[in-house]
Amino acid sequence: xxxxxxxxxxxxxxxxxxxxxxxxxxxGLITLNGEAVSDLSVKVxxxxxxxxxxxxxxxxxxxxxxxxxxxxxxxxxxxxxxxxTVLDLLSDELKRxxxxxxxxxxxxxxxxxxxxxxxxxxxxxxxPKNHVEKTYIAALDKPVEKEGIKQLENGITLNxxxxxxxxxxxxxxxEKTVIEIKICEGKYHEIKRMFKAVGCEVTExxxxxxxxxxxxxxxxxxxxRLITEEEKSKID
Ligand code: URA
Numbered sequence: 001x002x003x004x005x006x007x008x009x010x011x012x013x014x015x016x017x018x019x020x021x022x023x024x025x026x027x028g029l030i031t032l033n034g035e036a037v038s039d040l041s042v043k044v045x046x047x048x049x050x051x052x053x054x055x056x057x058x059x060x061x062x063x064x065x066x067x068x069x070x071x072x073x074x075x076x077x078x079x080x081x082x083x084x085t086v087l088d089l090l091s092d093e094l095k096r097x098x099x100x101x102x103x104x105x106x107x108x109x110x111x112x113x114x115x116x117x118x119x120x121x122x123x124x125x126x127x128p129k130n131h132v133e134k135t136y137i138a139a140l141d142k143p144v145e146k147e148g149i150k151q152l153e154n155g156i157t158l159n160x161x162x163x164x165x166x167x168x169x170x171x172x173x174x175e176k177t178v179i180e181i182k183i184c185e186g187k188y189h190e191i192k193r194m195f196k197a198v199g200c201e202v203t204e205x206x207x208x209x210x211x212x213x214x215x216x217x218x219x220x221x222x223x224x225r226l227i228t229e230e231e232k233s234k235i236d
Contacts, residue, residue, distance in 0.1 A: 006032065006051070007040035013058050029054045047229070059096060063118035065232050066094055067213075068101075070113045071221035076104040086113050089222050102126060103134075103186050111136075111207035112215040114235070115224070125211065125236050128165060128185035132236050135182045135209035136191055141201040143176040144169075148198030152181075156197050162187070164194055180208075211235035 010021055010030070021030070021040060028036045031052045032044060044051065046060035070076070074084045078100050086101050102114045102122035116122055125132045155166040168182040181191060192202045208215050212234040219225060227235075 003043040003045045005040065006030075006037065006042050006044050009044060009046055009060055010040070010051070010053070010058065013060055014053060024053065057093070063121070064094070064096065064099065064116060065118065065121070065227040066090065066099070066115040066224050067216060067219065067227050067231075068113045068115055068224040069215060069219040069221050070105055070110055072108050072110055075107050076101040076113060083107075086115060090115070090224055094224055094226070105207060106189065106192075106205070109205040109207065110221060111205075112210055112213075113207075114210055114227070121236075126186060130236065131184050132211045133168075133182045133184055133209070134186070134207060135180060137172065137204075137206045137208055138179050138181055138191055138195060138202045139204035140177045140179065140195060141203050142199070144171075144179060144195065144198060144200050148195075148200070149176075151198055152194055156194060158193065158197055162193070164190060167194065 007018055007021055010016070011018060014021070016024065024030055025038055025040055030037050030040070032042065033050050044060070046062060049060070051058045051060050068086055068089060070086055074086055074089060077085050078087060079085070080088070087095070087099060090099070096117070098117035099115050100117070100122070102116055103126050105111065105113055114125070124130055149169050152164075152167045152169055155164055157163045164187065165183065165185050170180045172178040172180055183190060191205060195202050213227070213231050216225065
């Protein structure tokens with residue numbers, strides 16, 4: 001984001017006129033990186049600088065990128081029509097209009113959901129063309145056979161003609177009932193249907209990584225935090 005005048009930036013973020021902003025600055029209500037500012041012509045970077053109005057952080061970021069550790073029982077949608085959505089889990093500090101989950105996890109899937117208001121970024125990470133891998137850990141009702149692993153690694157076609165791109169699989173236990181699986185696309189119930197095609201039911205599913213960014217294990221299920229610039233660059 002290119003630096004811009006503080007008064008210009010604030011007039012986009014707060015329902016105040018330039019003269020009201022000037023008055024507020026004179027009263028010491030506006031701080032920039034911890035210092036009260038009287039000159040609102042100072043240039044600021046909305047993504048990097050911290051601006052407070054009357055002690056409260058002003059949302060000056062161009063876009064927000066949020067990591068949520070999704071629990072079971074909430075849906076990835078902006079309007080739950082009576083059901084709880086991932087947006088309902090965000091604290092008031094993180095909430096703002098225009099946010100949506102970039103990609104859907106099933107209601108009973110847990111783990112990493114990226115919430116943003118940056119449509120281009122979301123599209124980039126979701127499009128299979130861009131090969132942004134999503135890593136999941138799937139618990140299965142029975143061991144997956146060697147042949148099943150091979151089929152999923154080669155890309156499997158279901159009887160109804162649905163084709164799934166090749167996945168990468170790694171067994172995480174000796175019984176081969178806990179499997180790490182990486183995919184680049186996000187078809188409806190993709191992983192459950194892939195395993196079903198090779199004779200296994202998925203009993204638990206968690207998304208742990210998007211691109212090169214791991215779910216922060218300090219986040220308990222239901223908790224969310226902003227993604228840093230450095231973390232964002234690991235995603236795509
Ligand atoms: N595949 C599924 O089957 N479910 C999810 O929630 C995500 C991927």
